[in-house]
Amino acid sequence: MTITNTAPDTVGHLLRGWRERRRMTQLQLAVDAAISTRHLSFVETGRSRPTPEMIDRLADTLEVPLRERNALFLSAGYAPHYAQHDLQAPELRAVADAFRTLLDAHMPHPALVLDRWWDVVDRNAATDVLLDGCAPELLEPPVNAIRISLHPDGLAPRIRNLSQWRAFLLTQVRHRLERTADPRLQELLDEVESYPSEPRTDAATSDVIVPLRLRVGNEELSFFSITASVLSAVDATIEDLHIEAFYPADSATTAAIRESASMSKA
Incomplete structure (x- = not known):
């Protein structure tokens, strides 16, 4: 046989x-x-x-x-059928400009363009409030949104619902790893799972989404995020990109952002 x-x-x-x-x-x-x-x-x-x-x-x-x-x-011995341009390539300029337009239009709320590994490709100025206080080495390009969120020298000490947000982010990484089988995602998952964690706490009974509750100065801001991507992509680089747009999850955060925006214009 x-x-x-x-x-x-x-x-x-x-x-x-x-x-x-x-x-x-x-x-x-x-x-x-x-x-x-x-x-x-x-x-x-x-x-x-x-x-x-x-x-x-x-x-x-x-x-x-x-x-x-x-x-x-x-x-199988064939040439690749799908383009995979560099992010700075002229062929990607129209998409990059569209993402930038969306980032600017989302002001004064934070928004980022991320690649498949959650590396920050572009962001608007409102994300400064998220990155404030992070260790300088975590802000060296490429900045990774998962790493900087959960690292003890990143946002983690300021996230009030860290166990809940951590569980949410790790689930997202696992799902994308399952979808893509990308070894870089496995390395990222192994790294962030090794960070110090605290016991899982239940979500507040009023929560309808998983919020990011972040301490900013003497205030606590609460956000939820919406993800958008180019569904018609036939370029591997474009398919990997998505926008993570944050919105106020409560009226207090809405008021705080409006006040901050009005003061910056004054």
Whole structure:
């Protein structure tokens, strides 16, 4: 009996890994992708080389991100099908300008543009209130929003509901790690999980979202965030970017921000 071994970097091995990560059987994936189970089995074991169209069809079904989809094409011997421009490339200028417009329009509320690793790509001036008091080394580029939020020399000492906010952020990192299988996210998760933590506390009964309760001077400001991304992206860099926009979670925070904004204009 001949047993076909699939090398770890072959397209079949990678596709099988994505299928298992999505907790799908071969039958489920074959049905959803409208191909035969036999063909899928041959692809996964390396007995059949998938066409670029087949790779895209399976990747669509498995919701493989564009960056990892390019790795599938390369492992099958094809050129990457999706662009992956540098953030400063002229091709990304229109998107970068659109993000900047949104950041400016969100003033006087904090907003940031983050990449898939939560590194800060751009931000508006209102985020200064969030970063005030953080250790200088944490503010060295690239500033990582997860690290600076949970590090004991970052925002952590000023976050009044640290255990709740920490649990929320770690869940977000785990979800993205599950979606992308990105080793850099695993490194980030391992790092921030090692930071000192306190026992988990229950959310206030009045909470309808997880707030960020931050001590600023003698006040406590409370925010919630909304995330926005470019759903039509066909460039891996653009797909990885998203805006994290913070809004006041209570009337006291709204009043404090308005007062601060009016004083800065005076």
